[in-house]
Amino acid sequence: MEISTLIQHIEALIFASDKPLTTSEITELLNNAFSIFDEKIELEKVETAVQGIVEKYSAEFYPFEVKLSGGGWQFLTKKEFHKTVAQLNGDKFIKKLSAAAMETLSIVAYKQPVTKGEIESIRGVNADYAVQRLLEKELIVISGRNEKQPGQPILYSTSNNFMDYFGINSAADLPSIKEVLADQFIEPTQIRNTEFSNKEQESSIVSEIEELQSNNSEVDENATS
Numbered sequence: 001m002e003i004s005t006l007i008q009h010i011e012a013l014i015f016a017s018d019k020p021l022t023t024s025e026i027t028e029l030l031n032n033a034f035s036i037f038d039e040k041i042e043l044e045k046v047e048t049a050v051q052g053i054v055e056k057y058s059a060e061f062y063p064f065e066v067k068l069s070g071g072g073w074q075f076l077t078k079k080e081f082h083k084t085v086a087q088l089n090g091d092k093f094i095k096k097l098s099a100a101a102m103e104t105l106s107i108v109a110y111k112q113p114v115t116k117g118e119i120e121s122i123r124g125v126n127a128d129y130a131v132q133r134l135l136e137k138e139l140i141v142i143s144g145r146n147e148k149q150p151g152q153p154i155l156y157s158t159s160n161n162f163m164d165y166f167g168i169n170s171a172a173d174l175p176s177i178k179e180v181l182a183d184q185f186i187e188p189t190q191i192r193n194t195e196f197s198n199k200e201q202e203s204s205i206v207s208e209i210e211e212l213q214s215n216n217s218e219v220d221e222n223a224t225s
Helices: 003-016 023-033 043-057 079-086 099-111 116-123 128-136 160-165 177-184 193-197 199-224
Strands: 064-069 072-077 140-145 154-158
Touching: 003 023, 003 043, 003 072, 023 043, 023 072, 043 064, 072 079, 099 116, 099 128, 099 154, 116 128, 116 154, 128 140
Parallel strands: none
Antiparallel strands: 064 072, 140 154
């Protein structure tokens, strides 16, 4: 199959899919569709075609792009057009999470897999409601049980929806804690020694204040005499 034809079929698959498609899934779907042909479509050929598609839609001409997000390839509207598209699909966007839910989600994202007990230990409060809300929104999933702890508590991890919503492909794409803290760090204002730490200046200022007070006293005495 010619690469130009292959690209069209891959575009159709990504566009029509209701979930992100991996390169392996695309390859399997293509081979299923063209099983009547003797020639098997190789993974490497699909990878080449996908990269061609990515480059094609990266041009400024298109308001959308093909991006690896949420564990697979998707057609996504470019961020410049988010506000415009949000007017049509407002109900589909996840509503703003509460502070408690965001804290819980952050802990799961950076500590996953993590138990509810570990979340509560870090936050210092009960996490039942926050965990339930995140499960309902499908931002986290139950990923197993911790067999090393008493009672084998449930483990929670972030979901593909989480990665899709935040535009990342895996938890490894999250910024490091160091990077997050660096963004929030505010450089202290440096005070030059010549302005405030110079002892001579301090003595001069004190002398001026004393002189003003002395002058004011003289004025008062003259006024009363």
